Amino acid sequence: MAEMLKTSDPTPPQPIHIPFETTYSGLPKRFYAHCPPAPFPRPEMVRFNAPLADALRIERAEADNAALAAAFSGQRPPEGAAWLAMAYAGHQFGHLVPALGDGRAVLMGEVIDRSGQRRDIQLKGAGRTPFSRHADGRAPLGPVLREYVVSEAMYALGVPTSRALAAVTTGEPVLRETAQPGAVLTRVASSHLRVGTFEYFAVRDDQAAVQQLADYAITRHDPDARDADNPYLELLRRVSRRQAELIADWMALGFIHGVMNTDNTTLSGETIDYGPCAFMDHYHPGTVYSFVDQMGRYAYGNQPGIGQWNLARFAEALLRLLGNDSNEAIAAAREILEAYTEHHEAAWLERMRAKLGLATAMEEDRALVDHLLAILARNRVDFTGFFRRLADAAETTTVDSDIGALFQDPDDWQRWSGRWRERLDLESADSGTRAAAMRWTNPAVIPRTHAIEQAIRAAEDEGDFAPFHALVEAVSHPFEAPESTEAPWARPPRPEERVPNTFCGT
Ligand code: AMP
Ligand code: MG
Numbered sequence: 001m002a003e004m005l006k007t008s009d010p011t012p013p014q015p016i017h018i019p020f021e022t023t024y025s026g027l028p029k030r031f032y033a034h035c036p037p038a039p040f041p042r043p044e045m046v047r048f049n050a051p052l053a054d055a056l057r058i059e060r061a062e063a064d065n066a067a068l069a070a071a072f073s074g075q076r077p078p079e080g081a082a083w084l085a086m087a088y089a090g091h092q093f094g095h096l097v098p099a100l101g102d103g104r105a106v107l108m109g110e111v112i113d114r115s116g117q118r119r120d121i122q123l124k125g126a127g128r129t130p131f132s133r134h135a136d137g138r139a140p141l142g143p144v145l146r147e148y149v150v151s152e153a154m155y156a157l158g159v160p161t162s163r164a165l166a167a168v169t170t171g172e173p174v175l176r177e178t179a180q181p182g183a184v185l186t187r188v189a190s191s192h193l194r195v196g197t198f199e200y201f202a203v204r205d206d207q208a209a210v211q212q213l214a215d216y217a218i219t220r221h222d223p224d225a226r227d228a229d230n231p232y233l234e235l236l237r238r239v240s241r242r243q244a245e246l247i248a249d250w251m252a253l254g255f256i257h258g259v260m261n262t263d264n265t266t267l268s269g270e271t272i273d274y275g276p277c278a279f280m281d282h283y284h285p286g287t288v289y290s291f292v293d294q295m296g297r298y299a300y301g302n303q304p305g306i307g308q309w310n311l312a313r314f315a316e317a318l319l320r321l322l323g324n325d326s327n328e329a330i331a332a333a334r335e336i337l338e339a340y341t342e343h344h345e346a347a348w349l350e351r352m353r354a355k356l357g358l359a360t361a362m363e364e365d366r367a368l369v370d371h372l373l374a375i376l377a378r379n380r381v382d383f384t385g386f387f388r389r390l391a392d393a394a395e396t397t398t399v400d401s402d403i404g405a406l407f408q409d410p411d412d413w414q415r416w417s418g419r420w421r422e423r424l425d426l427e428s429a430d431s432g433t434r435a436a437a438m439r440w441t442n443p444a445v446i447p448r449t450h451a452i453e454q455a456i457r458a459a460e461d462e463g464d465f466a467p468f469h470a471l472v473e474a475v476s477h478p479f480e481a482p483e484s485t486e487a488p489w490a491r492p493p494r495p496e497e498r499v500p501n502t503f504c505g506t
Contacts, residue, residue: 015062016071018121020080020109027216030209032084035106037074038127038137040182042171045069046465047148047472049165052188056113056121056165072166072186074106074126082109085129089203090196090263091313093297098203100196100263101131104139107192118220120192121165124185138174142456143504144183145468147274149455151187153447153475154271159249160242161271162189181460190270193217195314196263202317211321217267232321233332235267240311240340242269247307248347252355253446254280254383256300258290258502265310276502279446281492283376283383289449291501304344312337354441355387356420357394357434359427368423375416379407382492384446391438393417394424395431443478444490447471450497451488 024032045065053060060068070076077083085102092100106129108121124147125139144167154161165186174182193213201209214232218225221238228234246269250257257264258276266272276290285301293299298306315322315333323329352369353361376386386406392399400417404410427434455468474482474489482490493499 014071014076014078015060015067016078017059018078018080018109019057019111020078020082021112021118022080022082022107022109023118023216023220024086024107024110024120025082025084027212028209030087030206031213032086032107033101033130034083035085035127035129036083037077037106037123037184040073040075040170040172040184042169043069043073043075043184044169044171045072046145046167046169046183046459047164047469048072049152049163052163052165055115056111056119056188058111068166069168072123073168073170073184074108074123077108080109082107085131086192086197087131087200088194088196088263089200090194090261091199091310092261092263093293093295096199096203097263099131099200101200102129102192103132103135104129104137105192108186117190120189122187122189122192124187125170125182126184136174138170138172138182139185140174140176140180141169141183141460142180143275144185145456145459146277146452147185147187149447149452149468149471149475150274150277151271152472153478154255156476156478157249157253157443157446159253159255159271160246160269162187164188187272189266189272190268191217191220191266192272193220193267194263194272195265195267195310195317196261198314198317199262207320210317214318214321221267230322230332232318233323233336236311236315236318236322236333237336237339239267239269239314240336241343243307243311244340244344245269245347246271247303248344248351250303251300251348252351253443254283254300256280256287256289256298257303258293258298259504260298260303260306260310262310262313265307265314275504278449278502280383281448282380283373283386284380285373285377289499289502291503304341304348307344308337308340311340351441355438356390357424357427357438359429359434359437362423362426364423368419371416371419375407375412379409379412381406384443385492387442388439388444391435391442394438395435440479444480445474445478445482446489447475448489448491448493449499449502450493453499454488454497 045068048068084107087101089098090100105122105124113119128137148164148167151161151164165188168184170182172182173179225231225234256278264273278289280287287300288296319329322332389403404413407413455471458464458467
């Protein structure tokens with residue numbers, strides 16, 4: 001009752017304080033549109049990320065769940081909220097779309113977190129904006145829960161990512177193929193600057209804006225790049241490196257983003273926009289989950305190459321800042337894009353070595369990794385499950401027949417493991433230390449697609465959020481042995497649980 005009174009009282013003091021220091025609103029008006037959130041009938045908190053709120057210095061001593069739900073659905077926002085939807089363009093599935101922009105997201109504001117890092121706080125699904133085009137600016141509950149779980153899992157796995165601060169149901173149905181419960185996700189990111197933000201101004205030949213945006217990006221993400229001979233070239237180099245590393249992280253975890261459009265490619269090097277993403281179950285480089293990706297453009301194995309393609313679009317948008325004449329600029333950009341591939345491959349191999357328990361680097365390691373991936377693909381072996389078991393195999397050969405049973409042809413495993421053990425003999429660490437290190441790099445728990453699906457079904461169909469909360473808790477400790485190996489997040493799907501396709505759900 002007290003909770004209800006609190007939301008219906010017309011003039012209560014706002015119990016939540018966020019120390020906003022928003023800088024994006026200082027950019028020219030054509031960079032964004034002001035846009036307050038839509039009214040919603042009955043906001044209710046699904047989950048609030050209190051440790052993250054503390055890290056962001058959000059004060060909420062007096063706030064109950066109703067007040068938090070009202071704030072993080074935009075109904076009773078903390079003082080100083082900026083409410084702006086950012087303009088951006090983007091290449092979607094290879095095709096330029098000159099005007100996209102935040103059609104269902106609004107920036108509440110920026111804060112400086114406890115570690116001194118600037119962060120955007122953004123509401124996703126809070127209503128229409130001038131960039132919504134024909135769409136409704138709303139988000140159904142399912143995709144909000146998926147983004148919450150997967151982004152928090154990525155964070156716990158050590159992958160640069162946007163994070164989830166809150167998920168709130170709105171009390172308003174959202175019409176898709178059927179009516180679904182509406183929800184708002186509060187996401188937090190180092191920034192929402194994308195390759196597509198640059199493309200927006202480049203396609204309009206608004207060179208002043210491109211430069212202003214690049215200066216803003218340098219101030220925000222790479223302040224020391226200002227000391228370089230050409231700070232814009234240095235920005236391209238830094239962004240390329242971050243993408244090279246990020247995609248190496250994805251590959252090492254079997255993560256498929258699903259929509260690697262340039263509007264989803266950040267300057268910060270964080271993963272954003274968790275739509276039809278998935279962690280692969282059995283290994284195959286051609287794996288695609290997204291229903292809309294019929295051509296497999298964003299298949300697991302294509303991600304490194306697509307990363308480079310997206311960076312080439314970034315270089316094009318920046319081109320006139322990259323050199324004194326276009327030949328010089330193109331040559332400089334090309335060099336950086338080539339270095340991306342080298343950097344990515346080195347970063348990937350480093351991660352694969354760690355997955356195999358190799359602390360030193362040797363010439364033959366690449367061949368060992370390639371051999372493994374070939375037999376994992378041929379035998380349709382569960383990617384995450386295999387590497388987790390490999391830590392056991394680093395300690396004892398008694399698990400070998402169990403691991404062999406994961407393969408259709410156990411001889412493949414016998415041959416490869418013989419080679420792997422010969423290589424381990426060249427390492428100095430003892431087997432216990434090695435296995436422990438492997439368990440810190442090869443997760444036991446990931447947000448498996450079937451586990452997410454089960455959590456969403458329970459929430460949508462029965463209003464039961466317990467499986468969602470259990471999943472978030474489990475993926476927040478991905479390297480710890482799970483309480484039950486039967487839990488859906490700790491094992492591959494059973495045949496009847498398999499989810500063949502994922503959907504954007506926008
Ligand atoms: P995404 O697939 O989430 O990266 O979104 C691509 C573009 O579509 C962005 O400009 C979004 O803002 C826009 N968009 C996606 N869903 C909606 C929606 N429900 N309402 C308005 N705009 C949307
Ligand atoms: Mg997007």
